[in-house]
Amino acid sequence: MSQVSTGRASSQQMGSGTGSARRQLSDVRITQLFILPTIVLLIVMNIFPLIYSLFLSFTEYSVIANTPPIWVGLDNYTRILSDAQFWEYFAFTGRYAVVSVGLQTVVGFGLAMLVRNKFKGSPIITTLILVPMMLSPIVVAQFWKLIFNPSYGILNPLLGFTNINTSPEWLGDGVLAFWAIIIVDVWMWSPFVMLLVLAGLSAIPEYLYEAASIDRASPWFQFRRITLPQVMPLLLIAVLFRTIEAFKQFDLVYGLTGGGPGDATKTIAIRLYELAFQDFNTGQSSALAYIVLVVIIAVSNLYIRALNKAREG
């Protein structure tokens, strides 16, 4: 922040310096010219569509019907919020987000502690662990489907289930499918948490630990009083990012289970997709989209508040 203000001062100096109001004017022009395309594009591609769909969310409308939207007020919202089915999708998404992000945090933190101090080959190991999160979720879903397959997948034999008839059918059972999704999600995104925690760890000044060991503080005390509080801001950012992504979760779960078996693993984003692009119930899907948006904004705000608190304290 301090850097910004000094920069501002010096650029003003520049303008008032060697006789040109012209240059300062041109700086303003350049600023406008440079920023304008970005803002225009974002407004056209994101803001306008959002306003349009806000309007549609108050109407009865289907993109495949040839009738114009009919204003129905809050009907779409009341229908969604009073439908027990939708609450189940929300509940599932929430449960998935909490369990998955929780496990990612623990596993990611553990991984970071493991590769924290350098040993021979640790840079390459760290990079290899990071590979999963760079992959396309839909492709990841495909090859995990192959791995989970009860008859020719490799997971069951690795876990010691050799008899096909008694081995678990990972994606065919509601409860197991939930855990299958969690496994893949944790596999894919724990590295992300690890990466951020590592960044936090590398910024802890060594003298804190030295002082603590002179005082003969136990490793657990050092972890709780030095490591954890110092890493907390970055850990919270990791959790914030992952939680938002979890509430948006579509491609990984859609690719793995398609929401099934039955409705067992249907996230709210998958339901939204069905409503919009399979049932073509555009009005209602817009309303649901807005509800999802509000949830995501609420969750991010909660976290940002926690984040600011952690940073101050």
Place this chain on the structure above:
Amino acid sequence: MAATSQPQPGYYVNYSTRVDKVGLRPRINTAIRAIIAVIITIIVLIPVVWLGMTAFKSRPDAVASPPRVFFEPTIEGFVFLLTDRRQLSESEIAEYRERTDLSLPDQIVLERGQAIIGQSDFGRQLLNSLIIAGASTFFSVFFGLLSAYAFSRFDVPGKDDLLFFILSQRMLPAVVVSIPVFLMYREVGLHDTHFGMILLYTSFNLSFSVWLLKGFIDEIPREYEEAALVDGYTRLQAFRKIVLPQAVTGIAATTVFALIFSWNEYAFALFLTSNVARTAPPSIPTRLGTGGIEWAAVAAGSLAFLIPVVIVTFALRKHLLRGVTFGAIRKG
């Protein structure tokens, strides 16, 4: 952000080695940690390795139960991925076997009683992926660079709000945005066009590239430009001749991250393309053969799709942290 700006007095006392770090126990500890880390890495990579193996399996090997670790490698999966085939009748198979002018792919397909009748869509879809990812990356980095420079160097009114607005665009779920975009595109005839997808990916990558590039440009000392301005350069000249060369690393990293994002993107491509502009990700899961899923072909397609990303991961490992947090965190 906060973590990086802290002073590190520890740095100055590093000329001495701590006595408790040279003993036997710490070394054993390190060895144990290294072994655990290697084991975990192997476990993490099993799925990817298994995918790579499956890509080179024949159909019986791919669906063997129990799964086969040792097998005779074949390029059957790749042939099936890239071709369209038809089933041959008994007499035709006998007739084909007589022929001597068959190419290797023809022979592989004949083993399964089929004949190649043409190329599959996959090649075209990969090409679409390349075109759309390439063009959208170029535009998002170009416009992103301009905005990032302006935000970094000039006094923009409402700067923090604007920057937050730009970042927040990235938080919107694809499914939410795609409904109105779908309607809008249908209205103006952009549905299932390359231009429409490029426009959409550009706008989504733009928020990311502004943030990432701003971080990189912030790090270039502004004294260089100021000196150039004193020497009579105009702002634009200073930008082109001083800032651009110094921002090359940042531009390269941003380019590759934007490429990966649009290369991997699935939801928008699924909703907003059908035939003409369809990219590879939505088509990989639908590589179905006559007798159920052709796992070797799916694996081959996935492998072809993953390899560039894995290479890039290694090339970019120093900038990975910035990339995956939209430039919000700098230390790497």
